[in-house]
Amino acid sequence: MSERDAERSVSQTVRAQLALRDMILSGRLRPGERISELQAVDVTGVSRTPVRLALVRLEDEGLLQAIPSGGFMVKAFTERDILDSIELRGTLEGLAARFAAERGVSARSLEPLKECLADLDQLVRQDPISVEAFSAYVTMNARFHALLNELSASAPLIREIDRVSALPFASPSAFVMAQSALPEAHQILLIGQDHHRVVVDAIENREGARAEAVMREHSRLAARNLRLAIRNRTHLDLLPALALLKSPVE
Amino acid sequence: MSERDAERSVSQTVRAQLALRDMILSGRLRPGERISELQAVDVTGVSRTPVRLALVRLEDEGLLQAIPSGGFMVKAFTERDILDSIELRGTLEGLAARFAAERGVSARSLEPLKECLADLDQLVRQDPISVEAFSAYVTMNARFHALLNELSASAPLIREIDRVSALPFASPSAFVMAQSALPEAHQILLIGQDHHRVVVDAIENREGARAEAVMREHSRLAARNLRLAIRNRTHLDLLPALALLKSPVE
DNA sequence: GCCTATAGTACTGTATACACTCTGAACTCA
DNA sequence: TGAGTTCAGAGTGTATACAGTACTATAGGC
Numbered sequence: 001m002s003e004r005d006a007e008r009s010v011s012q013t014v015r016a017q018l019a020l021r022d023m024i025l026s027g028r029l030r031p032g033e034r035i036s037e038l039q040a041v042d043v044t045g046v047s048r049t050p051v052r053l054a055l056v057r058l059e060d061e062g063l064l065q066a067i068p069s070g071g072f073m074v075k076a077f078t079e080r081d082i083l084d085s086i087e088l089r090g091t092l093e094g095l096a097a098r099f100a101a102e103r104g105v106s107a108r109s110l111e112p113l114k115e116c117l118a119d120l121d122q123l124v125r126q127d128p129i130s131v132e133a134f135s136a137y138v139t140m141n142a143r144f145h146a147l148l149n150e151l152s153a154s155a156p157l158i159r160e161i162d163r164v165s166a167l168p169f170a171s172p173s174a175f176v177m178a179q180s181a182l183p184e185a186h187q188i189l190l191i192g193q194d195h196h197r198v199v200v201d202a203i204e205n206r207e208g209a210r211a212e213a214v215m216r217e218h219s220r221l222a223a224r225n226l227r228l229a230i231r232n233r234t235h236l237d238l239l240p241a242l243a244l245l246k247s248p249v250e
Numbered sequence: 251m252s253e254r255d256a257e258r259s260v261s262q263t264v265r266a267q268l269a270l271r272d273m274i275l276s277g278r279l280r281p282g283e284r285i286s287e288l289q290a291v292d293v294t295g296v297s298r299t300p301v302r303l304a305l306v307r308l309e310d311e312g313l314l315q316a317i318p319s320g321g322f323m324v325k326a327f328t329e330r331d332i333l334d335s336i337e338l339r340g341t342l343e344g345l346a347a348r349f350a351a352e353r354g355v356s357a358r359s360l361e362p363l364k365e366c367l368a369d370l371d372q373l374v375r376q377d378p379i380s381v382e383a384f385s386a387y388v389t390m391n392a393r394f395h396a397l398l399n400e401l402s403a404s405a406p407l408i409r410e411i412d413r414v415s416a417l418p419f420a421s422p423s424a425f426v427m428a429q430s431a432l433p434e435a436h437q438i439l440l441i442g443q444d445h446h447r448v449v450v451d452a453i454e455n456r457e458g459a460r461a462e463a464v465m466r467e468h469s470r471l472a473a474r475n476l477r478l479a480i481r482n483r484t485h486l487d488l489l490p491a492l493a494l495l496k497s498p499v500e
Numbered sequence: 501g502c503c504t505a506t507a508g509t510a511c512t513g514t515a516t517a518c519a520c521t522c523t524g525a526a527c528t529c530a
Numbered sequence: 531t532g533a534g535t536t537c538a539g540a541g542t543g544t545a546t547a548c549a550g551t552a553c554t555a556t557a558g559g560c
Contacts (some may be wrong), residue, residue, distance in 0.1 A: 005491045012544065036511065047545045049299070052512095056303060060310045062409075069552060071514050084349075084404045091345050094336065159312075160414065167406075262514065286541065297515045302542090319522060320542050 012046040019044045024063050024074055025168055027243035031076030034067065038112035044075065062167050063244075076246040077169070079230075083223050085170040091220025092161045093145065093172075096152035097211035101203045105151050113151070116144045117196055124193045127186060134180040136171040137189070144196060145172045148215075151203065169241035175225035178239050181229055192221050262296040266304035267293045273322055274313050275418055277493035281326030284317065295345040312417050313494075327419070327482075333473050335420040340469025342411045343395065343422075345463035346402035355401050358491045360394045360454065363401070369447055374443045377436060383461040387439070388423040394446060395422045398465075401453065419491035425475035428489050433479055442471050 020040060023029050040051045045142045055072050064072040123129070123137050145165075149158050165171045179185050195218040202211035229239060272280050284365075288300045302410060305322050308314045314322040370390050373383050399408050415421045429435050437450035447470040479489060 038511075049544055049546085053302070053306065056306055062406075080404075081406055085406045088342075088345065088407055088410065091341060092338075095341050099334075112506095154330075156312075156331055156335045156417075157338055160338065160410065163413075164410065288541070298542095299514055299516090 012050035013053045013057075015046040016040065016051050017057055020054055020058060021061075021063065024058075025240040025243060027240070029074050031074050031246060034071060034073045035064070036071065054152055066073070075244065077244045078246050082169045082226065082241075082245075085164065085167055086222045086226070087216075087217050089161065089164045089170050089172070090216045092157065092164060093149065093219065094145050094212040094215040096149045096154070096157055096161065097199050097203060097215045098208040099154055099157065100148070100151035101206050101211040102208040103153065104206055105203060109151065110200070113144065113147045113200055116140060116147060117200060120144065120193055120196065124189050129180070129189070131180065134177060138176050141173050141176065141192075142171075148199065165223060167241075169226070169239075169244070172219075174241060175222050175229060175239070176228040179225045182225075182232065184228070188221060188225065192218065195221075262300040263303045263307075266294040266296050266301050267307055270304055270308060271311075271313065273406065275490040277490070278322050281324050281496060282493055284321060284323045285314070286321065292351065325494065327494045328496050332419045332476065332495075335414065335417055336469050336473045336476070337379060337466075338419050339411065339414045339422070340466045342407065342414060343399065343469065344462040344465040346399045346404070346407055346411065347449050347453060347465045348458040349404055349407065350398070351456050351458040351461040352399035353422050354456060355453060360450070362393065363397045363450055366390060366397060367450060370394065370443055370446065374439050375396075379430070379436060379439070381430065384427060386443065388426050391423050391426065391442075392421075398449065417491075419476070419489075419494070422469075422472070424491060425479060425489070428479040429475045432475075434478070434483065438471060438475065442468065445471075482489075 020029075020035070020043075023043065029035065035055065037048055037051055037055070040055070041048055042052075044051060055064060059066055059072060063075055065075045067073055120137065120140050123133050123140065126133055129137075149161050152158065168174065179188055182188075193213050197217070198214045199211050202208075202214065230242075268490075270279075271291075273293065279285065285302055285305065287298050287305070290305070291298055294301060294304075305314060309316055309322060313325055315325045317323055343484070370387065373379070373387050373390065376383055379387075399411050402408065418424065429438055445464050448464045449461050449468070452458075452464065480492075
């Protein structure tokens with residue numbers, strides 16, 4: 001499919017949504033700033049109808065906030081909001097792991113997860129870890145978490161996890177790239193990978209409480225990375241999510 | 251404000267949303283059935299633009315499902331989906347209670363909760379409990395849960411709890427009315443009220459794990475009520491949420 | 501000098517028209 | 531008889547025009 005076909009096949013609504021999301025995350029639209037529909041029309045080049053739908057979608061994605069008198073503004077988050085969102089994701093992923101462990105999963109459905117685990121092992125084994133390896137880790141890590149959540153076999157739960165993870169600072173890989181600049185990088189990656197290994201083991205042995213606890217703890221690595229990155233002021237440009245902070249750190 | 255003014259002050263979008271939601275929950279639109287925009291225009295009496303917005307809102311409320319080729323259909327739920335949604339709500343409310351307990355709340359902010367607790371006590375003390383008392387209990391119970399969640403002081407968490415509770419079968423009061431027809435009614439109510447008492451006590455004493463555990467268990471009363479109501483086939487008309495079940499129980 | 505009222509402007513809410521796509525059925529050809 | 535193709539219909543995606551409302555700035559009065 002050519003690029004022009006691809007452009008044509010995507011609806012105007014989606015195009016507007018992507019453009020606006022990008023503007024928000026890149027910080028071109030500041031937290032608290034109102035987004036006028038006409039302004040959005042100018043920026044995206046599509047008409048008001050799809051722009052409106054895009055704004056509604058971004059609202060329930062959590063990036064925008066409805067103004068009582070009408071219209072939308074860019075949502076502002078506190079550091080606490082971000083940490084809570086991470087804890088929230090950890091809690092939900094913990095529930096997913098517990099469901100998988102308690103209800104039991106077939107050896108067959110555990111296979112892709114174990115393969116993913118092995119791939120991650122290979123990446124983590126490098127020392128020092130190249131930037132490309134970090135990038136590959138982000139992809140693989142997302143895959144691991146997705147597979148894990150699916151093992152819960154619970155559509156409502158998966159739906160909520162996806163929703164929470166859609167926030168740019170709450171996804172499992174949100175701070176991995178920022179972490180790449182830290183001296184503790186390798187160690188943190190090894191710990192995270194051990195969590196992965198433990199949760200698979202717990203699910204296999206139907207240890208629900210253990211599976212849940214380790215996934216909760218796993219998410220707290222992200223919180224730790226966030227704090228380290230902010231404190232060290234390292235590679236803040238790798239963290240577009242921080243553009244949403246009420247009082248910017250830079 | 252007169253009724254006509256009230257009708258005028260509500261936007262067409264909201265009116266369409268209410269009308270469509272009512273049709274879904276009352277079972278006039280069956281699970282899996284496609285909702286055409288023009289059909290919705292006929293039913294609601296508003297034009298396509300607000301109808302579309304209403305459909306999008308109902309989709310992310312979880313009542314509708316997008317069809318890949320365009321448009322929406324009524325979502326179908328399994329009994330497992332419903333039970334998982336209840337467990338999900340319990341987990342989130344548990345997290346809220348833990349946050350409140352660990353972070354500490356002022357005696358002042360605990361007051362409204364204790365008043366609510368006392369009001370509920372008075373309702374539960376009756377034996378037998380009148381239908382009016384059951385109805386009052388539903389209102390008071392919703393208030394108690396709302397106050398409790400607010401104590402977490404976590405906007406992202408409250409947002410998700412509200413979202414999950416918006417599903418008609420996942421709200422804290424979803425099955426209370428159905429329960430009113432059961433012989434075990436009074437006993438279940440007493441147990442639930444004891445949970446309320448325990449969680450307040452746990453928060454006051456900053457016992458995070460205890461607060462979390464009791465709220466999780468609390469939600470399982472709803473699951474128990476659901477199973478009882480379905481098994482006994484009692485007052486299924488009081489449970490509009492069951493219209494969303496894939497294979498209806500009646 | 502400050503507060504209030506009014507007019508203008510900008511923006512959202514809604515309706516509708518048009519274009520394109522997808523689906524289903526009927527007809528034709530092998 | 532079956533499969534493929536074409537045509538009709540319905541339905542969604544998009545653009546735009548119009549109406550109503552909220553905000554702002556300016557001018558006048560206290």
